[in-house]
Amino acid sequence: MATHAEEHQLLDRALGDVEFHAQRRNFERSQSLFRTFRASLEQHLDQEEQVTFPALDRSGQWTQALATVRAQHVAISAALKSLAAALDQGDLHGFEAQLGDFEAKVREHQATEERLLPADHGHAHP
Numbered sequence: 001m002a003t004h005a006e007e008h009q010l011l012d013r014a015l016g017d018v019e020f021h022a023q024r025r026n027f028e029r030s031q032s033l034f035r036t037f038r039a040s041l042e043q044h045l046d047q048e049e050q051v052t053f054p055a056l057d058r059s060g061q062w063t064q065a066l067a068t069v070r071a072q073h074v075a076i077s078a079a080l081k082s083l084a085a086a087l088d089q090g091d092l093h094g095f096e097a098q099l100g101d102f103e104a105k106v107r108e109h110q111a112t113e114e115r116l117l118p119a120d121h122g123h124a125h126p
Contacts, residue, residue, distance in 0.1 A: 008110055011040060014037040015099075017037075018037055022096075023092065034084065034087055041080065045073050045077070053069075065116035069116070072105065076109060079098065079101055080102065082101075082102070086098050
């Protein structure tokens with residue numbers, strides 16, 4: 001099983017592949033890759049929400065950190081929908097604009113997890 005950091009790297013590479021094909025206006029391929037990326041990211045977020053966060057919640061010491069990362073999950077999910085809409089419309093300019101916003105949210109989220117969450121709960125810090 002991949003560490004949390006390794007999962008982040010795999011997701012980053014998968015999104016790079018989506019961007020590569022979108023920039024070449026190969027929207028059919030980028031949409032296909034995006035569906036796979038989205039499913040993987042949603043599975044990753046769900047794993048955190050259903051397994052990691054409840055375990056940390058039970059300890060009682062991560063309440064504020066968990067509120068922060070949960071809010072970030074909501075923002076990431078909304079940005080993911082905007083990315084999908086731009087790709088579905090074949091809107092390269094819109095996709096690139098949404099991609100910048102999405103990547104900023106993901107970077108912020110990853111940094112927050114590394115800073116606030118314990119490494120022994122699947123958040124191995126590089």
